[in-house]
Amino acid sequence: MGEHRDDEKELDPLCPIASVSLGAPRDFIFRHRDARGKQSLRHIEPVKLELAHGSLLLMNSPTNTFWYHSLPVRKKSSLPRINLTFRRIVVDRKK
Numbered sequence: 001m002g003e004h005r006d007d008e009k010e011l012d013p014l015c016p017i018a019s020v021s022l023g024a025p026r027d028f029i030f031r032h033r034d035a036r037g038k039q040s041l042r043h044i045e046p047v048k049l050e051l052a053h054g055s056l057l058l059m060n061s062p063t064n065t066f067w068y069h070s071l072p073v074r075k076k077s078s079l080p081r082i083n084l085t086f087r088r089i090v091v092d093r094k095k
């Protein structure tokens with residue numbers, strides 16, 4: 001999965017995002033928004049994690065505001081993988 005933030009407008013930016021991984025392990029890379037691309041503003045090393053079977057990744061605020069994340073394809077892996085991500089959606093009660 002390419003580099004992105006979970007930035008859908010209906011998501012509560014203050015609520016942690018919880019992500020459970022099952023099955024094949026995958027790398028998960030965080031890149032700071034100021035350190036992206038050739039013309040980046042700052043030099044900040046990316047942070048690489050391995051999402052192992054049964055792991056829980058918790059992204060507390062404001063991680064998802066400042067850090068993009070990606071999961072590079074693992075060509076050697078033929079095992080299935082399931083990811084369950086839990087996010088809080090803000091409901092507009094005025095409507």
Ligand SMILES: O=C(O)CCC(=O)C(=O)O
Nearest residue numbers: 001006019051071083085
């Ligand atoms: O597959 C994962 O571990 C994360 C997927 C992801 O970043 C997303 O669905 O926004």
Ligand SMILES: [Fe+2]
Nearest residue numbers: 004005006069
């Ligand atoms: Fe994501």
